[in-house]
Amino acid sequence: MKATITLLPGDGIGPEVGAEAEKLLLAVARQFGHEFTLQTGLIGGAAIDATGNPLPEETITLCKQSDAVFLGAVGGPKWSDPNAPVRPEQGLLKLRAELGVFANLRPVAPHPATAELAPLKPHLLHGIDMLFVRELTGGSYFGAKRREADAAVDECRYTVAEIERVTRRAAQLARGRRRKLTHVDKANVLETSRLWRSTVTRIMDSEYPDVAYEHVLVDAMAMHLLTRPSHFDVVLTENLFGDILTDEAAVLAGSMGLLPSASVGEGKVGLYEPIHGSAPDIAGKGIANPYASLLSVALLLRHSLGLEAEAAALEQAVSSAISDGVLTADLRKDHPASTAEAGNAVLQRLSALAKAA
Numbered sequence: 001m002k003a004t005i006t007l008l009p010g011d012g013i014g015p016e017v018g019a020e021a022e023k024l025l026l027a028v029a030r031q032f033g034h035e036f037t038l039q040t041g042l043i044g045g046a047a048i049d050a051t052g053n054p055l056p057e058e059t060i061t062l063c064k065q066s067d068a069v070f071l072g073a074v075g076g077p078k079w080s081d082p083n084a085p086v087r088p089e090q091g092l093l094k095l096r097a098e099l100g101v102f103a104n105l106r107p108v109a110p111h112p113a114t115a116e117l118a119p120l121k122p123h124l125l126h127g128i129d130m131l132f133v134r135e136l137t138g139g140s141y142f143g144a145k146r147r148e149a150d151a152a153v154d155e156c157r158y159t160v161a162e163i164e165r166v167t168r169r170a171a172q173l174a175r176g177r178r179r180k181l182t183h184v185d186k187a188n189v190l191e192t193s194r195l196w197r198s199t200v201t202r203i204m205d206s207e208y209p210d211v212a213y214e215h216v217l218v219d220a221m222a223m224h225l226l227t228r229p230s231h232f233d234v235v236l237t238e239n240l241f242g243d244i245l246t247d248e249a250a251v252l253a254g255s256m257g258l259l260p261s262a263s264v265g266e267g268k269v270g271l272y273e274p275i276h277g278s279a280p281d282i283a284g285k286g287i288a289n290p291y292a293s294l295l296s297v298a299l300l301l302r303h304s305l306g307l308e309a310e311a312a313a314l315e316q317a318v319s320s321a322i323s324d325g326v327l328t329a330d331l332r333k334d335h336p337a338s339t340a341e342a343g344n345a346v347l348q349r350l351s352a353l354a355k356a357a
């Protein structure tokens with residue numbers, strides 16, 4: 001097939017893990033006989049430095065003209081002054097809004113080989129297979145913001161329509177899995193959470209009677225995630241809670257460098273990014289874990305291009321590299337692989353799988 005994919009490397013380790021994503025996309029095209037046109041755009045701090053704008057118009061146009069977008073990461077200390085007029089993260093939020101990608105899918109299914117490496121007891125990590133569905137274009141991220149003399153306000157606003165569409169997406173995904181949905185909120189305190197709770201209840205009861213569901217308060221969920229993570233199947237939650245809980249879930253996988261994400265909406269263009277950030281503490285050293293990015297490329301192949309066999313082969317190649325101990329410094333201290341070595345290990349395994357297919 002023919003597809004156009006926009007790459008937005010961004011800042012910090014973004015270009016380092018993005019280079020491996022590009023390498024694997026080209027390898028998939030070569031080995032499975034597709035024609036991928038790759039184009040690169042500016043976003044985040046790199047875009048601020050070059051143009052003053054964290055999401056230049058040219059980048060929006062490139063993204064909208066493509067079939068899918070891969071993003072590395074944005075942000076870093078250079079642009080983190082709280083008084084700065086523009087910030088890299090604004091570029092990412094605007095891109096999500098422009099593409100209308102309201103559902104952010106963050107799968108958490110730790111590889112058995114990393115159970116030994118995670119800080120939790122291995123028996124707790126057995127059988128974890130969850131899919132977070134994080135609402136991505138509403139809530140306090142997008143509400144009105146203002147500074148007063150001695151105060152600041154971030155408005156958290158959700159409409160019924162916004163909650164309904166992401167609930168339906170999550171419930172449909174649950175139908176293809178274990179048919180269990182956990183909705184996470186703070187309905188004992190927040191008005192928006194009470195609207196979420198009643199809307200989720202109505203949609204699930206009336207449209208998805210075959211999917212079991214529960215409501216869990218977010219503070220308790222932060223604990224349940226660490227004490228009984230294998231209980232959860234699809235976890236549906238609002239934007240800010242989803243951001244926080246998925247970084248916590250990365251501990252179950254063993255590293256921030258292992259969790260991918262897919263952001264989708266009603267439009268044709270999906271956005272794919274690792275859940276981690278620009279990791280300024282390790283940037284520029286060639287040691288970042290590229291697997292979250294490569295797994296995000298697999299999600300891109302599956303969700304935006306419909307290439308299920310290619311997506312599965314790439315996931316299998318990453319899994320086999322992990323089984324064989326090809327791990328970056330976040331996961332092994334003795335003889336860690338570099339970012340490029342880990343990417344090459346996946347590439348070799350993908351070639352072998354493609355030849356065998």
Ligand SMILES: NC(=O)c1ccc[n+]([C@@H]2O[C@H](COP(=O)([O-])OP(=O)(O)OC[C@H]3O[C@@H](n4cnc5c(N)ncnc54)[C@H](O)[C@@H]3O)[C@@H](O)[C@H]2O)c1
Nearest residue numbers: 073074075076256257275276277278279281282288289330
């Ligand atoms: N999607 C994004 O672009 C995105 C996501 C999260 C944070 N950020 C931005 O990134 C900057 C840094 O944020 P932070 O430090 O809080 O979070 P971070 O995710 O960048 O890093 C947190 C910790 O995880 C480690 N880590 C992250 N990714 C890794 C990888 N691939 N391999 C190995 N280790 C990895 C880092 O070294 C660090 O110790 C901030 O400006 C933040 O706004 C961007």
Ligand SMILES: CC(C)[C@H](C(=O)O)[C@@H](O)C(=O)O
Nearest residue numbers: 074075089092093243275277
């Ligand atoms: C960089 C930031 C705006 C972003 C978010 O909070 O959504 C990040 O933390 C993420 O998880 O993708």
Ligand SMILES: [Mg+2]
Nearest residue numbers: 243244247275
């Ligand atoms: Mg985050």
